[in-house]
Amino acid sequence: MKIAVVGAGISGLRTAMLLEEAGYEVTIFEARNRLGGRLFSIAKSDGVLYEAGGEWIDADHHRVLDLIRYLGSEPNPLGQWPRKLIFRGREASEDVVWTEALEDDLRIEAIAREMARDLHSPISSNHQANDFDQLSVAEFFEQNTVSETGKWWLNAKARLQIGDDLNDASLLGWLLGVKQRADRDGDESGAYRIPGGASDLCEKMASKLQGDREMGCVLKRIRQHNNQTELVFNHGTFTFDKVVLTVPPPALERIVFEPALSVNKRCAVEACRMGRAVKIVWQFEKAWWRDYGWGGGMLCDGPIQSTWDSGLGEAPLLTAYVCGKEASEWVGLGDPIRAGLYELSVLFPEAQLNYVRGWFHEWVFDPFARGGISRLAPGYVTEHMQFIGPNESGIHFAGEHTSSWVGTIEGALESAERVCAEIFEKDQRSL
Numbered sequence: 001m002k003i004a005v006v007g008a009g010i011s012g013l014r015t016a017m018l019l020e021e022a023g024y025e026v027t028i029f030e031a032r033n034r035l036g037g038r039l040f041s042i043a044k045s046d047g048v049l050y051e052a053g054g055e056w057i058d059a060d061h062h063r064v065l066d067l068i069r070y071l072g073s074e075p076n077p078l079g080q081w082p083r084k085l086i087f088r089g090r091e092a093s094e095d096v097v098w099t100e101a102l103e104d105d106l107r108i109e110a111i112a113r114e115m116a117r118d119l120h121s122p123i124s125s126n127h128q129a130n131d132f133d134q135l136s137v138a139e140f141f142e143q144n145t146v147s148e149t150g151k152w153w154l155n156a157k158a159r160l161q162i163g164d165d166l167n168d169a170s171l172l173g174w175l176l177g178v179k180q181r182a183d184r185d186g187d188e189s190g191a192y193r194i195p196g197g198a199s200d201l202c203e204k205m206a207s208k209l210q211g212d213r214e215m216g217c218v219l220k221r222i223r224q225h226n227n228q229t230e231l232v233f234n235h236g237t238f239t240f241d242k243v244v245l246t247v248p249p250p251a252l253e254r255i256v257f258e259p260a261l262s263v264n265k266r267c268a269v270e271a272c273r274m275g276r277a278v279k280i281v282w283q284f285e286k287a288w289w290r291d292y293g294w295g296g297g298m299l300c301d302g303p304i305q306s307t308w309d310s311g312l313g314e315a316p317l318l319t320a321y322v323c324g325k326e327a328s329e330w331v332g333l334g335d336p337i338r339a340g341l342y343e344l345s346v347l348f349p350e351a352q353l354n355y356v357r358g359w360f361h362e363w364v365f366d367p368f369a370r371g372g373i374s375r376l377a378p379g380y381v382t383e384h385m386q387f388i389g390p391n392e393s394g395i396h397f398a399g400e401h402t403s404s405w406v407g408t409i410e411g412a413l414e415s416a417e418r419v420c421a422e423i424f425e426k427d428q429r430s431l
């Protein structure tokens with residue numbers, strides 16, 4: 001059986017690996033001229049190595065950790081440095097937070113855990129699901145915090161996870177994440193990075209594949225007739241028995257399906273939005289932040305929002321990660337690298353003194369993702385989420401947005417396993 005996998009992000013590459021292991025003939029089609037999609041490492045000859053896209057792996061993201069080990073490396077553990085917090089000119093550290101903020105944090109944590117614990121599967125069986133889904137995370141924080149400091153800190157932390165402003169994020173969607181994380185031993189988020197960079201991991205995955213790989217091929221149209229699927233790309237037309245689409249929702253929206261997808265599927269694709277995100281990366285002569293005994297991680301109320309030490313090679317690097325409306329504003333600036341350096345230097349003059357050069361990566365207008373990670377907007381979980389993943393008439397849908405670990409590399413891998421299980425079940429093979 002001949003299967004086309006469209007998209008050579010990590011979900012497409014993993015799907016192809018699993019299908020080939022089970023004996024299928026697989027061809028991968030990718031719109032870009034590189035592998036990895038939203039995983040994209042930048043490497044330079046002078047020791048610069050960093051992630052322009054996905055980066056952190058939580059300690060319970062076992063699929064990613066196992067894959068890294070399977071491909072011959074050990075995940076890079078994160079040093080235990082507490083983040084700096086800077087709000088309205090006051091400074092604290094995540095291990096010694098302002099009392100009023102800590103009280104708000106503990107209250108929200110307790111309320112959210114209780115609400116999440118009471119959520120049962122299927123989501124529609126919960127009588128409060130609709131109410132929670134209509135409410136945004138921002139509204140929930142507004143209602144349950146007392147101090148401005150606490151509200152800001154909670155917003156800043158959750159915005160990093162969700163990848164966009166919290167007034168555009170469903171409370172129910174966030175609670176599902178809280179439920180997933182509730183059984184963790186401790187703070188297991190952002191525990192590891194991929195050694196050698198995520199692009200290297202994708203190259204290693206691709207090196208395991210036997211089938212053809214067609215790069216620079218943008219899928220435009222899918223026609224189905226006589227149990228065959230015809231794929232029309234910018235560079236030609238190909239026919240397969242089955243197809244797995246791993247492209248993000250904004251890219252799916254631009255593909256013409258003949259016959260059309262069901263109304264439920266089309267609405268789910270349209271309703272699944274992407275978070276706005278940019279990264280600014282600065283190279284410095286030395287890692288000046290370590291002179292303070294600080295790891296470079298920060299949340300602040302200024303326009304650079306968050307930073308961390310992002311160097312995977314020898315060169316000292318800091319990355320600022322900005323999400324939401326402010327991310328769109330950074331895209332509009334003439335020189336976002338210098339503007340960001342100015343903002344950083346206002347807080348830490350050493351930044352200006354040690355600056356070498358910088359890079360800016362914007363995902364807001366990325367032609368094949370239109371955003372960083374998929375975001376569960378208010379109303380999406382109860383109305384649309386159930387329709388985004390299931391296959392329709394021989395077309396299978398993977399990608400992080402179809403998983404229960406939305407917005408993560410782990411989710412992308414989970415989705416690959418799910419589509420393969422769907423195909424094997426129909427074909428009576430096992431995973």
Ligand SMILES: Cc1cc2nc3c(=O)[nH]c(=O)nc-3n(C[C@H](O)[C@H](O)[C@H](O)COP(=O)(O)OP(=O)(O)OC[C@H]3O[C@@H](n4cnc5c(N)ncnc54)[C@H](O)[C@@H]3O)c2cc1C
Binds near residue numbers: 029
């Ligand atoms: C800035 C940023 C930071 C992130 N941080 C983290 C993090 O710290 N931890 C984490 O776990 N995750 C993070 N993520 C998310 C993670 O990168 C994604 O969840 C994951 O890479 C998605 O993989 P995917 O295969 O589902 O989708 P993609 O990587 O988007 O792959 C889909 C592929 O389809 C291709 N495509 C699109 N349209 C077409 C078409 N018409 N024809 C052919 N090909 C097409 C695309 O070019 C792409 O290669 C981050 C993402 C970004 C952008």
